[in-house]
Amino acid sequence: MRRLAAFLRQPRSLFTHMVALLVGAMLVAKFGSWTASLDDKAATVRRTHLEEMLPRIANTSRIMGTLPRELRDDTLGAIHARETRYTVDDQPIIRPDYELRDPQAIAARDRLMDLLDLPRSAVLFKMWNRSETADPAWFHNPWAAIDPVEMGMKFSIRLPDGQWLNAVNRRMIQPTVWSSTSTWTLLTSILMVALATFYISRRLSRPLRDLADGADRLGRGESVPALETERGPDEARRAAHAFNAMSARIRRFVDDRTRILAAISHDLRTPITNLRLRVELLEEGEAKVRMLETLDELRATVEATLSFTREELGEEAVRADLSTLVESVCDDFADTGHPVSFTAADRLPLICRTSSMRRAVRNLIENALAYGGTARVSIRSDGAGAEIIIADDGPGIPVTDMERVFEPFVRLEASRNRRTGGVGLGLSIARSVVRGHGGDIRLSNRPDGGLNAVITLPIVTGPHVDGLVYRKAA
Numbered sequence: 001m002r003r004l005a006a007f008l009r010q011p012r013s014l015f016t017h018m019v020a021l022l023v024g025a026m027l028v029a030k031f032g033s034w035t036a037s038l039d040d041k042a043a044t045v046r047r048t049h050l051e052e053m054l055p056r057i058a059n060t061s062r063i064m065g066t067l068p069r070e071l072r073d074d075t076l077g078a079i080h081a082r083e084t085r086y087t088v089d090d091q092p093i094i095r096p097d098y099e100l101r102d103p104q105a106i107a108a109r110d111r112l113m114d115l116l117d118l119p120r121s122a123v124l125f126k127m128w129n130r131s132e133t134a135d136p137a138w139f140h141n142p143w144a145a146i147d148p149v150e151m152g153m154k155f156s157i158r159l160p161d162g163q164w165l166n167a168v169n170r171r172m173i174q175p176t177v178w179s180s181t182s183t184w185t186l187l188t189s190i191l192m193v194a195l196a197t198f199y200i201s202r203r204l205s206r207p208l209r210d211l212a213d214g215a216d217r218l219g220r221g222e223s224v225p226a227l228e229t230e231r232g233p234d235e236a237r238r239a240a241h242a243f244n245a246m247s248a249r250i251r252r253f254v255d256d257r258t259r260i261l262a263a264i265s266h267d268l269r270t271p272i273t274n275l276r277l278r279v280e281l282l283e284e285g286e287a288k289v290r291m292l293e294t295l296d297e298l299r300a301t302v303e304a305t306l307s308f309t310r311e312e313l314g315e316e317a318v319r320a321d322l323s324t325l326v327e328s329v330c331d332d333f334a335d336t337g338h339p340v341s342f343t344a345a346d347r348l349p350l351i352c353r354t355s356s357m358r359r360a361v362r363n364l365i366e367n368a369l370a371y372g373g374t375a376r377v378s379i380r381s382d383g384a385g386a387e388i389i390i391a392d393d394g395p396g397i398p399v400t401d402m403e404r405v406f407e408p409f410v411r412l413e414a415s416r417n418r419r420t421g422g423v424g425l426g427l428s429i430a431r432s433v434v435r436g437h438g439g440d441i442r443l444s445n446r447p448d449g450g451l452n453a454v455i456t457l458p459i460v461t462g463p464h465v466d467g468l469v470y471r472k473a474a
Contacts, residue, residue, distance in 0.1 A: 023190055054112050129152075151172075154166070207240060216438070301425065318352070325352075326388055327342050360431075365390060373392070393449065406428055
């Protein structure tokens, strides 16, 4: 019931939107046509009743014309009906100068004249609805046809001997407003609209769903195959063409940038090695020590950059278990004697480049060990996303520097620790990797001291999770 209520309040998918709009439009149209038909139904009931009364009055008039006057009252008493009262009088109950204006009443009088073969002066007729003396309203209300209404008729027919047969008929009419046929017609219409909408929305939504899935996978760094460009309406085809072109340009740009970075890093190794050999030939002293430290720092930067670019170029995204991946990284640190702990978590499916993701987690753990001494790693999930929390017991980071530390070659030695924390690429590479998987990294100081580094990532949900191969990267 909650899902139905949520659907009625705010439909989400294209199919539900189209069904709601088309069924709503159909119901409004049905309601309008039903309202317009109320007068027709009431007129049909009145016309049917009138067609029944005219032959009856004509036959009664013929019978009265053939009977002697002394038998007429008894005969009328015998044919007396609950809705019709007959009398034979010397005067008509309708004024001779009464003018008919209703086309239906005029047609009924003319029909009665034809049945009796009498002139107009011998046939007087009056018909009314609701009240005989009511004036016509200036505003016509079609809803009035729903209520029971009295239909009245008066007949005055001159008999051959000069007397008048007077008849008054009053009948309460209740038009049939709704019927089982109407119900089945409405349900059939709704079913046909839903089926047609399902077919149309499937043709429209499938290309859009493929486009959304492709964009999501492209944002996670996966290799996305080209979308079909010959399916769906022209707008969907144009969107598929545009997405395929954009995907190719992005992939080409990223690959070219990564190759250039790898080539530059590779080419820098030779001059750095040559410089180091020449520095080694210098006399011992403070200048030589500083130059060697600078060259070591340059070499470490080049090696880190080269290692990162090799991973980016040579690895494809696969489905893996995030809990297993993070646990394996923590086990590697624990096996070498580092104070790293991991809180076990349920399996969380993730589409990622496992080596790159391991590198991002490893960089954050190394950062926690370098500045906080320990690293406590845990994972939590809300069903749609996952968070990897790496906590340390260090001095924390000033709030103003929370974003600056992610810039390349930035180290906050003064605020964190005097020990060298690498070349300043660890956090920058980690954020680049995580953002390439559709997530992000944020830092926050704990009130009781220490820093939390939180990696947020989208996880795989839905029926396609079943049967995944959960890999534990070596």
